[in-house]
Amino acid sequence: MPRKLTVPLLAALGWMAAAQAFALTVPLKYTPADESGAFFHSSAHIEWKPTPPPGNWTRPEAVGDRPLYALLKLGDDERLLMLDREKPGDEFYNRLRFDANGDRDLTNDPVIKSNLTSHGDEYRFLQSDMIDTRIKLGAAELPCRFQVQVNCFSLSEFKKSGDDESMPPRSMQAITQNFTCYSADVEIDGRSYQLSLTDGNGNGHPGEPTSEVNWINRGGDGMLAYAIGDRIYIKEEGSFSYYDGMPMARWLVLGGKLFEVKADVAAGTLSLEPAAATATVELPDSVKRLTLFNEAQSEMVTMYRPTGAVPLPAGDYKLVMYQMEKQDPQGDLWRAQALGSNKSPVLKLTEGGAAAEWAFGEPFMPLVRAEMAGDDQARLSLDVVGLGREQLVNLEHEGSKTKIALDRQGRLPKEPTWQVVRADGERVANGSFEYG
Numbered sequence: 001m002p003r004k005l006t007v008p009l010l011a012a013l014g015w016m017a018a019a020q021a022f023a024l025t026v027p028l029k030y031t032p033a034d035e036s037g038a039f040f041h042s043s044a045h046i047e048w049k050p051t052p053p054p055g056n057w058t059r060p061e062a063v064g065d066r067p068l069y070a071l072l073k074l075g076d077d078e079r080l081l082m083l084d085r086e087k088p089g090d091e092f093y094n095r096l097r098f099d100a101n102g103d104r105d106l107t108n109d110p111v112i113k114s115n116l117t118s119h120g121d122e123y124r125f126l127q128s129d130m131i132d133t134r135i136k137l138g139a140a141e142l143p144c145r146f147q148v149q150v151n152c153f154s155l156s157e158f159k160k161s162g163d164d165e166s167m168p169p170r171s172m173q174a175i176t177q178n179f180t181c182y183s184a185d186v187e188i189d190g191r192s193y194q195l196s197l198t199d200g201n202g203n204g205h206p207g208e209p210t211s212e213v214n215w216i217n218r219g220g221d222g223m224l225a226y227a228i229g230d231r232i233y234i235k236e237e238g239s240f241s242y243y244d245g246m247p248m249a250r251w252l253v254l255g256g257k258l259f260e261v262k263a264d265v266a267a268g269t270l271s272l273e274p275a276a277a278t279a280t281v282e283l284p285d286s287v288k289r290l291t292l293f294n295e296a297q298s299e300m301v302t303m304y305r306p307t308g309a310v311p312l313p314a315g316d317y318k319l320v321m322y323q324m325e326k327q328d329p330q331g332d333l334w335r336a337q338a339l340g341s342n343k344s345p346v347l348k349l350t351e352g353g354a355a356a357e358w359a360f361g362e363p364f365m366p367l368v369r370a371e372m373a374g375d376d377q378a379r380l381s382l383d384v385v386g387l388g389r390e391q392l393v394n395l396e397h398e399g400s401k402t403k404i405a406l407d408r409q410g411r412l413p414k415e416p417t418w419q420v421v422r423a424d425g426e427r428v429a430n431g432s433f434e435y436g
Helices: 009-019 155-160
Strands: 003-006 024-027 042-045 068-074 077-084 095-098 114-119 123-128 131-137 140-152 172-178 181-188 191-198 212-217 223-228 231-235 245-247 251-254 257-264 269-274 279-283 287-294 299-304 308-312 315-327 333-339 347-349 356-358 365-372 378-385 391-398 417-421 427-432
Touching: 024 181, 077 131, 181 269, 223 287, 223 315, 223 333, 245 287, 245 299, 245 315, 251 308, 257 308, 279 347
Parallel strands: 251 299
Antiparallel strands: 003 279, 003 356, 024 269, 042 172, 068 077, 077 095, 114 123, 123 140, 131 140, 140 172, 181 191, 191 231, 212 223, 231 245, 251 257, 257 269, 279 308, 287 299, 287 315, 315 333, 315 347, 333 391, 365 378, 378 391, 417 427
């Protein structure tokens, strides 16, 4: 059923009064992701160049041919990375230098230990050890942890690349895996929440509100929404998991209240300031996490376990993501995660306006596409979309009593099957779809 949105004046006045009542400020603690054992690390793209960047940098003499250089923006400063080889004849990069102390001199920093692995004739993978450094952010000096990963999907293409801007080739990609993370404990109306902020953009200081959405074509029904930037993980008990993460947003609905979030890792504080809201949205209990994007304001609102009439600022919103949980008749838990698409309806909330309609979620609908891949071949693909044209990107199962047929791992529903049938009813081909 479509979800109705209301804008009650008395409720709005109540929220405004609540906004003046209290502001919650708690300490932030540095908790690197690899030590917490949680799914906190995120990645950021590295842009390599075949020539050193401009400026006063002291570099060691290159050992191999065609060294590559990249600048990482960490805190207030830029740090230089240099990708080289241990010996002149090495076929691929296996030596990494980094300006760890931030003095713009790579010669007084130790070589970063890295491991190069090969898979077949073409694929090469370089991964550095964990890199710990200190970064400057205003007057503060903060810890930062990351590692470098370099993928080469075609060694032969790499060898053909020249020394100009065609280097590195498209078959070579590199990222930083960012483990810098800050955590806080928050209590609202007697309920305790654990929050962790992760470094999604790789600049060393988590907690920056996400203000950008990339619309990416994954070959499905429309362009899917991918939030670019830091993330926030929220839970009440147990260990963190992949499902606990959402885009870091300016606005947060937590404990049924609307807050403006202000993370200051330099000061070591996280502030939740109650905010006035002028609209509400009625959400079903099955929604556990939800993120909306206000494109005009370049800001997001993230919700954790929203129930009933959820307070929101007025504006036009696009769906970014949601997570739903539901029990089947046997008591097993099913968890669904979906991304909004450019075909999803806009949620329009006007201050003091009339109720609006917004549809999403169940019932889900399968969409099958068939594309000819030759005279006698066809490529079949299956997507599952919700009522708001959002696309289901993950569905998992927990428990052992369900009567729904499962795949071999017991986590997903059994793979759907397909058939090709002639007009006269003769079956000429059949098979199963694959997840991925």
